[in-house]
Amino acid sequence: MGNTIRHLKVPIARESRAVCLGPDGAVAHVSRTMKMIQGRWKLPILFRLYADPAMRSSQLRQDLPAVSQKMLTQHLRQLEADRLIERTDFGEKPLRVEYRLSELGRNLLPVLVALRDFSTLQIAE
Incomplete structure (x- = not known):
């Protein structure tokens, strides 16, 4: 070898x-x-959820105007399936659902910040 x-x-x-x-x-x-x-929108979704403790999908859609509703929903479902975010359905009519970071998702923050710092250093050089 x-x-x-x-x-x-x-x-x-x-x-x-x-x-x-x-x-x-x-x-x-x-x-x-x-x-x-x-995925194109997973990191922006995660960073947005780091900034606010809980958000509705309509708020996320406003903060990420370039994402389509279909892609937002798809990425939110995948992040939930991977246990990085939690979905809370309040069981109300009209439908009211909030998303928040799970404990696993919060543990990913230092890694993402390190990636951001690495990128910043590369741009500076």
Whole structure:
């Protein structure tokens, strides 16, 4: 296998390839997380929900005017399925639903802020 394998150069606490590869390795976990936030509107939705504790879909639609209702609904459902946001249906007529970050979604904030900081540094250079 030799020195050409890049994942062996990843600094890790243990000298084990399993940390980077395999179904329980770093690649699998990072890929799963990236899939959860992949999508044109998922990050803007998450950042918007970081700013306000709870929002209705109409408020999100106003704050993200370029997103269609279909895409907003689709991304909200996917974020809910991935347990990054919680949907509260008040059971009222007319329909009243609010979205808020779940505990898992709040735990993602430092990662997203680190990505933003990385991007800011790249622009500055």
